Amino acid sequence: MEKHLEERALLVGVNLNSKKDFDIESSMEELKELVKAAEGTPVSTVIQNKHRIDATFYSGKGKLSEIANYCDELDIDTVVFNDELSGAQLRNIEEVLERKVIDRTTLILDIFSRRATTKEGKLQVELAQLKYRLPRLTGLGTQLSRLGGGIGTRGPGEKKLETDRRHIESRVDEIRKQLKEVENVREVKRKNRLSSDIPIIALVGYTNAGKSTLFNELIKFSSEYSEEKDVYTEDMLFATLDTTLRKTNLPNGQKALVIDTVGFVSKLPTHLVAAFKGTLEEVNYADVLLHVVDVTNDDFDIQVKTTLDILKQLKATEKPIIAVFNKIDKKNSEDINYSIEGPKVYISAKEKINIDKLWNEIELALNDKFYRSNLLIPYADTDIASYIFNNYNVQKFEHKDNGTFIDVTLNNKDYNKYKKYIID
Numbered sequence: 001m002e003k004h005l006e007e008r009a010l011l012v013g014v015n016l017n018s019k020k021d022f023d024i025e026s027s028m029e030e031l032k033e034l035v036k037a038a039e040g041t042p043v044s045t046v047i048q049n050k051h052r053i054d055a056t057f058y059s060g061k062g063k064l065s066e067i068a069n070y071c072d073e074l075d076i077d078t079v080v081f082n083d084e085l086s087g088a089q090l091r092n093i094e095e096v097l098e099r100k101v102i103d104r105t106t107l108i109l110d111i112f113s114r115r116a117t118t119k120e121g122k123l124q125v126e127l128a129q130l131k132y133r134l135p136r137l138t139g140l141g142t143q144l145s146r147l148g149g150g151i152g153t154r155g156p157g158e159k160k161l162e163t164d165r166r167h168i169e170s171r172v173d174e175i176r177k178q179l180k181e182v183e184n185v186r187e188v189k190r191k192n193r194l195s196s197d198i199p200i201i202a203l204v205g206y207t208n209a210g211k212s213t214l215f216n217e218l219i220k221f222s223s224e225y226s227e228e229k230d231v232y233t234e235d236m237l238f239a240t241l242d243t244t245l246r247k248t249n250l251p252n253g254q255k256a257l258v259i260d261t262v263g264f265v266s267k268l269p270t271h272l273v274a275a276f277k278g279t280l281e282e283v284n285y286a287d288v289l290l291h292v293v294d295v296t297n298d299d300f301d302i303q304v305k306t307t308l309d310i311l312k313q314l315k316a317t318e319k320p321i322i323a324v325f326n327k328i329d330k331k332n333s334e335d336i337n338y339s340i341e342g343p344k345v346y347i348s349a350k351e352k353i354n355i356d357k358l359w360n361e362i363e364l365a366l367n368d369k370f371y372r373s374n375l376l377i378p379y380a381d382t383d384i385a386s387y388i389f390n391n392y393n394v395q396k397f398e399h400k401d402n403g404t405f406i407d408v409t410l411n412n413k414d415y416n417k418y419k420k421y422i423i424d
Protein backbone atom coordinates (compact mmCIF):
# COMPACT_ATOMS: atom_id res chain seq x y z
CA MET A 1 0.00 0.00 0.00
CA GLU A 2 2.76 2.44 -0.79
CA LYS A 3 1.68 5.88 -1.83
CA HIS A 4 4.76 6.50 -3.92
CA LEU A 5 7.58 4.47 -5.29
CA GLU A 6 10.23 6.22 -3.25
CA GLU A 7 10.52 5.80 0.49
CA ARG A 8 10.50 9.35 1.83
CA ALA A 9 12.52 9.61 5.02
CA LEU A 10 12.71 12.22 7.77
CA LEU A 11 15.96 12.08 9.74
CA VAL A 12 15.96 12.85 13.47
CA GLY A 13 19.02 13.37 15.66
CA VAL A 14 19.73 14.50 19.18
CA ASN A 15 22.72 16.77 19.73
CA LEU A 16 24.37 15.86 23.01
CA ASN A 17 27.32 18.21 22.46
CA SER A 18 29.91 15.61 23.33
CA LYS A 19 33.29 16.68 22.05
CA LYS A 20 34.83 13.33 21.17
CA ASP A 21 32.14 12.31 18.72
CA PHE A 22 31.27 13.57 15.26
CA ASP A 23 29.52 16.91 15.42
CA ILE A 24 25.82 16.49 14.88
CA GLU A 25 25.76 17.98 11.37
CA SER A 26 28.35 15.50 10.10
CA SER A 27 26.66 12.64 11.87
CA MET A 28 23.33 13.56 10.23
CA GLU A 29 25.09 13.95 6.89
CA GLU A 30 26.38 10.41 7.30
CA LEU A 31 22.91 9.21 8.27
CA LYS A 32 21.67 10.75 5.02
CA GLU A 33 24.23 8.71 3.07
CA LEU A 34 23.18 5.59 4.93
CA VAL A 35 19.53 6.22 4.01
CA LYS A 36 20.56 6.60 0.36
CA ALA A 37 22.57 3.41 0.53
CA ALA A 38 19.35 1.71 1.65
CA GLU A 39 17.59 3.26 -1.35
CA GLY A 40 15.53 5.65 0.74
CA THR A 41 15.04 9.33 -0.09
CA PRO A 42 16.21 11.69 2.68
CA VAL A 43 13.70 14.53 2.60
CA SER A 44 14.53 16.59 5.65
CA THR A 45 16.45 16.60 8.92
CA VAL A 46 15.43 17.51 12.46
CA ILE A 47 18.03 18.11 15.15
CA GLN A 48 17.25 18.63 18.81
CA ASN A 49 19.73 19.95 21.38
CA LYS A 50 19.42 17.98 24.60
CA HIS A 51 21.56 17.08 27.59
CA ARG A 52 20.64 13.44 27.33
CA ILE A 53 18.53 11.10 25.26
CA ASP A 54 14.95 10.80 26.49
CA ALA A 55 14.38 7.25 27.75
CA THR A 56 10.72 7.27 26.72
CA PHE A 57 10.67 9.20 23.45
CA TYR A 58 14.36 9.62 22.43
CA SER A 59 13.72 13.28 21.62
CA GLY A 60 11.44 15.27 23.90
CA LYS A 61 7.72 14.67 23.67
CA GLY A 62 7.05 18.20 22.46
CA LYS A 63 9.60 17.81 19.72
CA LEU A 64 7.95 14.58 18.71
CA SER A 65 4.57 16.23 18.06
CA GLU A 66 6.42 18.80 15.99
CA ILE A 67 7.97 15.92 14.04
CA ALA A 68 4.51 14.40 13.56
CA ASN A 69 3.43 17.65 11.89
CA TYR A 70 6.44 17.68 9.59
CA CYS A 71 5.65 14.12 8.62
CA ASP A 72 2.22 15.13 7.42
CA GLU A 73 3.47 18.26 5.66
CA LEU A 74 6.31 16.48 3.90
CA ASP A 75 4.45 13.26 3.16
CA ILE A 76 6.98 11.16 5.09
CA ASP A 77 6.86 7.35 5.01
CA THR A 78 9.64 6.57 7.42
CA VAL A 79 11.27 8.38 10.32
CA VAL A 80 14.91 7.46 10.88
CA PHE A 81 16.54 8.07 14.28
CA ASN A 82 20.27 8.64 14.52
CA ASP A 83 20.82 6.31 17.49
CA GLU A 84 19.80 2.85 18.55
CA LEU A 85 16.30 2.82 20.10
CA SER A 86 14.97 0.53 22.80
CA GLY A 87 11.80 -1.51 22.26
CA ALA A 88 9.89 0.90 24.48
CA GLN A 89 11.16 3.97 22.62
CA LEU A 90 10.22 2.40 19.29
CA ARG A 91 6.71 1.63 20.50
CA ASN A 92 6.14 5.04 22.08
CA ILE A 93 7.47 7.00 19.14
CA GLU A 94 5.48 4.97 16.70
CA GLU A 95 2.32 5.62 18.64
CA VAL A 96 2.85 9.35 18.31
CA LEU A 97 4.07 9.43 14.71
CA GLU A 98 1.82 6.73 13.29
CA ARG A 99 4.27 5.63 10.66
CA LYS A 100 7.31 3.48 10.20
CA VAL A 101 10.08 4.24 12.69
CA ILE A 102 13.57 2.85 12.34
CA ASP A 103 16.85 3.53 14.11
CA ARG A 104 20.41 3.81 12.90
CA THR A 105 21.14 0.18 13.76
CA THR A 106 18.21 -1.14 11.70
CA LEU A 107 19.32 1.04 8.83
CA ILE A 108 22.89 -0.31 8.88
CA LEU A 109 21.64 -3.89 9.24
CA ASP A 110 19.35 -3.31 6.28
CA ILE A 111 22.25 -2.10 4.11
CA PHE A 112 24.35 -5.07 5.13
CA SER A 113 21.47 -7.36 4.33
CA ARG A 114 21.24 -5.87 0.83
CA ARG A 115 24.97 -6.16 0.19
CA ALA A 116 25.79 -9.57 1.61
CA THR A 117 26.49 -11.94 -1.26
CA THR A 118 28.18 -14.93 0.33
CA LYS A 119 26.44 -17.55 2.42
CA GLU A 120 28.53 -16.56 5.41
CA GLY A 121 27.76 -12.86 4.98
CA LYS A 122 24.05 -13.52 4.75
CA LEU A 123 24.05 -15.71 7.85
CA GLN A 124 26.05 -13.15 9.79
CA VAL A 125 23.63 -10.35 8.95
CA GLU A 126 20.60 -12.46 9.79
CA LEU A 127 22.15 -13.37 13.13
CA ALA A 128 22.77 -9.69 13.90
CA GLN A 129 19.22 -8.79 12.90
CA LEU A 130 17.70 -11.46 15.09
CA LYS A 131 19.86 -10.50 18.05
CA TYR A 132 18.76 -6.91 17.60
CA ARG A 133 15.09 -7.81 17.39
CA LEU A 134 14.95 -10.29 20.22
CA PRO A 135 14.78 -7.76 23.08
CA ARG A 136 12.47 -5.52 21.02
CA LEU A 137 9.75 -7.97 20.06
CA THR A 138 7.02 -6.04 21.83
CA GLY A 139 8.24 -2.72 20.46
CA LEU A 140 8.35 -4.06 16.96
CA GLY A 141 5.00 -5.82 17.19
CA THR A 142 2.80 -2.85 16.52
CA GLN A 143 5.09 -1.55 13.86
CA LEU A 144 5.38 -4.81 11.96
CA SER A 145 1.69 -5.33 11.57
CA ARG A 146 1.62 -2.18 9.48
CA LEU A 147 4.91 -2.51 7.65
CA GLY A 148 4.56 -2.52 3.92
CA GLY A 149 8.12 -2.98 2.80
CA GLY A 150 11.26 -0.96 2.29
CA ILE A 151 14.07 -0.19 4.71
CA GLY A 152 14.29 -2.46 7.71
CA THR A 153 11.91 -5.09 6.42
CA ARG A 154 14.48 -7.28 4.76
CA GLY A 155 16.03 -10.31 6.37
CA PRO A 156 14.11 -12.46 8.80
CA GLY A 157 10.54 -12.60 7.57
CA GLU A 158 7.99 -10.68 9.55
CA LYS A 159 5.91 -13.77 10.13
CA LYS A 160 8.82 -15.27 12.02
CA LEU A 161 9.07 -12.13 14.12
CA GLU A 162 5.45 -12.24 15.10
CA THR A 163 5.90 -15.72 16.46
CA ASP A 164 7.38 -16.09 19.86
CA ARG A 165 10.84 -15.55 21.19
CA ARG A 166 11.52 -19.28 21.21
CA HIS A 167 11.16 -19.44 17.46
CA ILE A 168 13.78 -16.73 17.03
CA GLU A 169 16.05 -18.35 19.55
CA SER A 170 15.98 -21.64 17.72
CA ARG A 171 16.74 -19.84 14.45
CA VAL A 172 19.68 -18.16 16.19
CA ASP A 173 20.96 -21.58 17.24
CA GLU A 174 20.52 -22.91 13.73
CA ILE A 175 22.45 -20.00 12.21
CA ARG A 176 25.19 -20.39 14.79
CA LYS A 177 25.57 -24.03 13.78
CA GLN A 178 25.70 -23.19 10.09
CA LEU A 179 28.16 -20.40 10.74
CA LYS A 180 30.31 -22.80 12.71
CA GLU A 181 30.55 -25.02 9.63
CA VAL A 182 31.47 -22.11 7.39
CA GLU A 183 34.01 -21.04 9.98
CA ASN A 184 35.57 -24.49 10.00
CA VAL A 185 36.08 -24.27 6.25
CA ARG A 186 37.54 -20.81 6.68
CA GLU A 187 39.82 -22.12 9.41
CA VAL A 188 41.19 -24.85 7.13
CA LYS A 189 41.82 -22.35 4.34
CA ARG A 190 43.45 -20.02 6.81
CA LYS A 191 45.75 -22.76 8.12
CA ASN A 192 46.84 -23.58 4.58
CA ARG A 193 47.52 -19.95 3.94
CA LEU A 194 49.53 -19.54 7.13
CA SER A 195 51.54 -22.69 6.60
CA SER A 196 52.58 -21.47 3.16
CA ASP A 197 53.90 -18.38 4.94
CA ILE A 198 52.96 -15.99 2.17
CA PRO A 199 52.61 -12.56 3.77
CA ILE A 200 49.11 -11.15 4.05
CA ILE A 201 48.29 -7.49 3.51
CA ALA A 202 44.86 -6.45 4.83
CA LEU A 203 43.01 -3.26 3.89
CA VAL A 204 41.02 -1.69 6.68
CA GLY A 205 39.32 1.65 7.15
CA TYR A 206 36.16 3.67 7.24
CA THR A 207 33.53 2.94 4.63
CA ASN A 208 34.03 4.79 1.32
CA ALA A 209 37.72 5.50 2.10
CA GLY A 210 38.83 3.80 -1.11
CA LYS A 211 39.85 0.36 0.16
CA SER A 212 38.45 -1.55 -2.79
CA THR A 213 39.92 0.92 -5.30
CA LEU A 214 43.33 0.43 -3.71
CA PHE A 215 42.79 -3.31 -3.53
CA ASN A 216 42.19 -3.41 -7.29
CA GLU A 217 45.39 -1.44 -7.80
CA LEU A 218 47.50 -3.68 -5.57
CA ILE A 219 46.42 -6.95 -7.16
CA LYS A 220 47.45 -5.76 -10.64
CA PHE A 221 50.98 -6.82 -9.73
CA SER A 222 50.02 -10.47 -9.73
CA SER A 223 51.14 -12.52 -12.68
CA GLU A 224 47.67 -14.09 -12.56
CA TYR A 225 45.83 -10.76 -12.66
CA SER A 226 42.83 -10.28 -14.90
CA GLU A 227 40.11 -7.67 -14.67
CA GLU A 228 37.47 -10.06 -13.44
CA LYS A 229 39.45 -10.35 -10.21
CA ASP A 230 38.55 -6.73 -9.41
CA VAL A 231 36.12 -6.02 -6.60
CA TYR A 232 33.21 -3.59 -6.74
CA THR A 233 33.88 0.06 -5.98
CA GLU A 234 31.29 2.79 -5.69
CA ASP A 235 30.78 6.18 -4.10
CA MET A 236 28.39 4.72 -1.59
CA LEU A 237 28.59 3.54 2.01
CA PHE A 238 29.26 -0.18 2.37
CA ALA A 239 29.75 -0.85 -1.33
CA THR A 240 31.65 -4.01 -0.51
CA LEU A 241 30.82 -6.17 2.43
CA ASP A 242 32.28 -9.58 1.90
CA THR A 243 35.94 -10.20 2.48
CA THR A 244 37.91 -10.84 -0.71
CA LEU A 245 41.37 -12.33 -0.91
CA ARG A 246 43.65 -12.22 -3.96
CA LYS A 247 47.23 -12.98 -4.85
CA THR A 248 49.74 -10.37 -5.79
CA ASN A 249 53.49 -9.82 -5.96
CA LEU A 250 55.64 -7.39 -4.05
CA PRO A 251 58.09 -5.37 -6.18
CA ASN A 252 60.84 -7.68 -4.89
CA GLY A 253 59.07 -10.59 -6.54
CA GLN A 254 57.82 -12.15 -3.32
CA LYS A 255 54.27 -13.50 -3.46
CA ALA A 256 51.71 -11.88 -1.17
CA LEU A 257 47.99 -11.99 -0.47
CA VAL A 258 45.79 -8.91 -0.27
CA ILE A 259 42.52 -8.85 1.67
CA ASP A 260 39.74 -6.32 1.16
CA THR A 261 37.51 -6.07 4.22
CA VAL A 262 34.21 -4.54 5.23
CA GLY A 263 34.33 -0.81 5.96
CA PHE A 264 33.69 0.62 9.39
CA VAL A 265 31.23 3.32 10.39
CA SER A 266 30.57 5.25 13.58
CA LYS A 267 28.08 3.55 15.92
CA LEU A 268 28.60 0.25 14.13
CA PRO A 269 26.01 -1.97 15.81
CA THR A 270 27.64 -4.20 18.41
CA HIS A 271 25.62 -7.21 17.26
CA LEU A 272 27.00 -6.68 13.80
CA VAL A 273 30.59 -6.54 15.01
CA ALA A 274 29.93 -9.72 17.01
CA ALA A 275 28.24 -11.50 14.10
CA PHE A 276 30.98 -10.50 11.67
CA LYS A 277 33.73 -11.48 14.05
CA GLY A 278 34.71 -14.46 11.91
CA THR A 279 35.13 -12.24 8.87
CA LEU A 280 36.66 -9.32 10.71
CA GLU A 281 39.16 -11.55 12.46
CA GLU A 282 40.88 -12.04 9.12
CA VAL A 283 42.77 -8.87 10.00
CA ASN A 284 44.32 -10.70 12.94
CA TYR A 285 46.06 -13.06 10.56
CA ALA A 286 47.48 -10.31 8.40
CA ASP A 287 51.17 -9.40 8.53
CA VAL A 288 50.54 -5.76 7.81
CA LEU A 289 47.42 -3.58 7.86
CA LEU A 290 46.87 -0.73 5.42
CA HIS A 291 44.63 1.73 7.19
CA VAL A 292 43.01 3.63 4.32
CA VAL A 293 41.84 7.16 5.13
CA ASP A 294 39.75 9.47 2.93
CA VAL A 295 41.46 12.84 3.38
CA THR A 296 38.72 14.65 1.49
CA ASN A 297 36.28 13.93 4.30
CA ASP A 298 36.20 16.82 6.80
CA ASP A 299 35.87 14.38 9.67
CA PHE A 300 38.58 11.98 8.63
CA ASP A 301 40.28 12.40 12.02
CA ILE A 302 37.20 11.01 13.77
CA GLN A 303 36.92 8.29 11.14
CA VAL A 304 40.53 7.33 11.93
CA LYS A 305 39.71 7.14 15.66
CA THR A 306 36.58 5.07 14.98
CA THR A 307 38.58 2.64 12.86
CA LEU A 308 41.35 2.31 15.43
CA ASP A 309 38.74 1.73 18.16
CA ILE A 310 37.19 -1.13 16.22
CA LEU A 311 40.63 -2.58 15.46
CA LYS A 312 41.33 -2.41 19.19
CA GLN A 313 38.11 -4.34 19.86
CA LEU A 314 39.38 -6.95 17.42
CA LYS A 315 42.76 -6.91 19.19
CA ALA A 316 44.46 -6.12 15.91
CA THR A 317 46.39 -3.00 16.89
CA GLU A 318 49.57 -4.91 17.66
CA LYS A 319 50.20 -5.39 13.95
CA PRO A 320 52.32 -3.10 11.83
CA ILE A 321 49.81 -0.54 10.54
CA ILE A 322 50.61 1.76 7.63
CA ALA A 323 48.40 4.86 7.51
CA VAL A 324 47.41 5.34 3.88
CA PHE A 325 46.08 8.86 3.33
CA ASN A 326 44.06 8.42 0.15
CA LYS A 327 42.52 10.78 -2.42
CA ILE A 328 45.39 13.30 -2.43
CA ASP A 329 44.42 14.06 -6.03
CA LYS A 330 41.69 16.13 -4.36
CA LYS A 331 43.64 17.64 -1.49
CA ASN A 332 47.18 18.87 -0.94
CA SER A 333 49.19 16.58 1.30
CA GLU A 334 50.68 19.70 2.97
CA ASP A 335 47.19 20.64 4.10
CA ILE A 336 46.81 17.39 5.97
CA ASN A 337 48.43 17.87 9.32
CA TYR A 338 47.43 14.86 11.24
CA SER A 339 49.83 13.05 13.49
CA ILE A 340 49.48 9.32 13.65
CA GLU A 341 51.72 6.62 15.02
CA GLY A 342 53.75 4.54 12.60
CA PRO A 343 54.55 4.94 8.93
CA LYS A 344 52.28 6.96 6.66
CA VAL A 345 51.95 7.43 2.92
CA TYR A 346 49.95 9.93 0.86
CA ILE A 347 48.44 8.34 -2.21
CA SER A 348 45.67 8.42 -4.73
CA ALA A 349 44.40 4.93 -5.45
CA LYS A 350 42.24 6.24 -8.26
CA GLU A 351 44.89 8.37 -9.97
CA LYS A 352 47.67 5.92 -9.08
CA ILE A 353 49.81 8.47 -7.25
CA ASN A 354 52.59 7.22 -4.93
CA ILE A 355 51.60 3.57 -5.19
CA ASP A 356 55.32 2.76 -5.46
CA LYS A 357 55.95 4.58 -2.16
CA LEU A 358 53.23 2.52 -0.57
CA TRP A 359 54.85 -0.68 -1.85
CA ASN A 360 58.13 0.47 -0.30
CA GLU A 361 56.44 0.92 3.05
CA ILE A 362 54.79 -2.49 2.73
CA GLU A 363 58.13 -4.11 1.99
CA LEU A 364 59.70 -2.27 4.91
CA ALA A 365 56.95 -3.42 7.25
CA LEU A 366 57.51 -6.98 6.13
CA ASN A 367 61.21 -6.33 5.92
CA ASP A 368 62.64 -8.47 8.64
CA LYS A 369 60.89 -11.33 6.97
CA PHE A 370 62.68 -11.18 3.63
CA TYR A 371 66.13 -12.06 2.39
CA ARG A 372 67.30 -12.09 -1.19
CA SER A 373 69.18 -15.39 -1.46
CA ASN A 374 71.19 -17.39 -3.97
CA LEU A 375 70.68 -21.08 -3.31
CA LEU A 376 72.24 -24.18 -4.72
CA ILE A 377 70.00 -27.14 -4.00
CA PRO A 378 71.45 -30.60 -4.67
CA TYR A 379 69.34 -32.87 -6.88
CA ALA A 380 68.88 -35.18 -3.90
CA ASP A 381 66.73 -32.46 -2.32
CA THR A 382 64.40 -31.72 -5.25
CA ASP A 383 61.40 -31.57 -2.90
CA ILE A 384 62.92 -28.44 -1.38
CA ALA A 385 63.51 -26.95 -4.81
CA SER A 386 59.92 -27.63 -5.77
CA TYR A 387 58.70 -26.15 -2.49
CA ILE A 388 60.51 -22.94 -3.38
CA PHE A 389 59.17 -22.92 -6.92
CA ASN A 390 55.64 -23.42 -5.63
CA ASN A 391 55.76 -20.76 -2.95
CA TYR A 392 57.97 -18.03 -4.35
CA ASN A 393 58.40 -16.00 -7.43
CA VAL A 394 61.83 -17.21 -8.42
CA GLN A 395 63.93 -14.45 -10.01
CA LYS A 396 66.35 -16.76 -11.80
CA PHE A 397 67.20 -20.45 -11.87
CA GLU A 398 69.62 -22.74 -13.60
CA HIS A 399 70.23 -26.48 -13.61
CA LYS A 400 73.92 -26.90 -12.81
CA ASP A 401 76.07 -30.02 -12.51
CA ASN A 402 75.79 -30.17 -8.74
CA GLY A 403 72.19 -28.99 -8.28
CA THR A 404 69.61 -26.31 -9.05
CA PHE A 405 70.72 -22.71 -8.67
CA ILE A 406 67.89 -20.46 -7.49
CA ASP A 407 67.85 -16.68 -6.99
CA VAL A 408 64.89 -15.88 -4.75
CA THR A 409 63.71 -13.63 -1.90
CA LEU A 410 62.98 -15.89 1.05
CA ASN A 411 61.00 -15.12 4.15
CA ASN A 412 62.69 -15.23 7.52
CA LYS A 413 61.58 -18.73 8.41
CA ASP A 414 62.65 -20.32 5.13
CA TYR A 415 65.83 -18.29 5.04
CA ASN A 416 66.87 -19.82 8.37
CA LYS A 417 65.68 -23.25 7.34
CA TYR A 418 67.57 -23.33 4.04
CA LYS A 419 70.66 -21.42 5.10
CA LYS A 420 72.87 -24.39 4.32
CA TYR A 421 72.04 -24.09 0.61
CA ILE A 422 73.04 -20.46 0.39
CA ILE A 423 76.02 -19.66 -1.83
CA ASP A 424 77.69 -16.28 -2.45
Ligand SMILES: Nc1nc2c(ncn2[C@@H]2O[C@H](COP(=O)(O)OP(=O)(O)OP(=O)(O)O)[C@@H](O)[C@H]2O)c(=O)[nH]1
Binds near residue numbers: 212234263350
Ligand atom coordinates in the same frame (compact mmCIF):
# COMPACT_ATOMS: atom_id res chain seq x y z
N1 LIG B 1 39.20 11.35 -5.95
C1 LIG B 1 39.45 10.11 -5.56
N2 LIG B 1 38.45 9.25 -5.37
C2 LIG B 1 38.75 8.00 -4.97
C3 LIG B 1 40.10 7.58 -4.73
N3 LIG B 1 40.07 6.29 -4.32
C4 LIG B 1 38.76 5.92 -4.30
N4 LIG B 1 37.96 6.94 -4.69
C5 LIG B 1 36.50 6.93 -4.83
O1 LIG B 1 35.92 6.79 -3.55
C6 LIG B 1 34.70 6.03 -3.63
C7 LIG B 1 34.76 4.86 -2.69
O2 LIG B 1 35.76 3.97 -3.11
P1 LIG B 1 35.73 2.42 -2.71
O3 LIG B 1 37.04 1.85 -3.19
O4 LIG B 1 34.48 1.76 -3.14
O5 LIG B 1 35.75 2.57 -1.12
P2 LIG B 1 35.70 1.44 0.01
O6 LIG B 1 36.60 1.91 1.10
O7 LIG B 1 35.96 0.11 -0.57
O8 LIG B 1 34.20 1.59 0.49
P3 LIG B 1 33.14 0.50 1.06
O9 LIG B 1 33.35 -0.79 0.37
O10 LIG B 1 31.86 1.15 0.74
O11 LIG B 1 33.42 0.44 2.53
C8 LIG B 1 34.59 5.60 -5.11
O12 LIG B 1 33.71 6.50 -5.75
C9 LIG B 1 36.00 5.74 -5.62
O13 LIG B 1 36.06 6.01 -7.01
C10 LIG B 1 41.14 8.53 -4.95
O14 LIG B 1 42.34 8.27 -4.80
N5 LIG B 1 40.76 9.77 -5.36
Ligand SMILES: [Mg+2]
Binds near residue numbers: 211212232
Ligand atom coordinates in the same frame (compact mmCIF):
# COMPACT_ATOMS: atom_id res chain seq x y z
MG1 LIG C 1 34.84 -1.54 -0.68
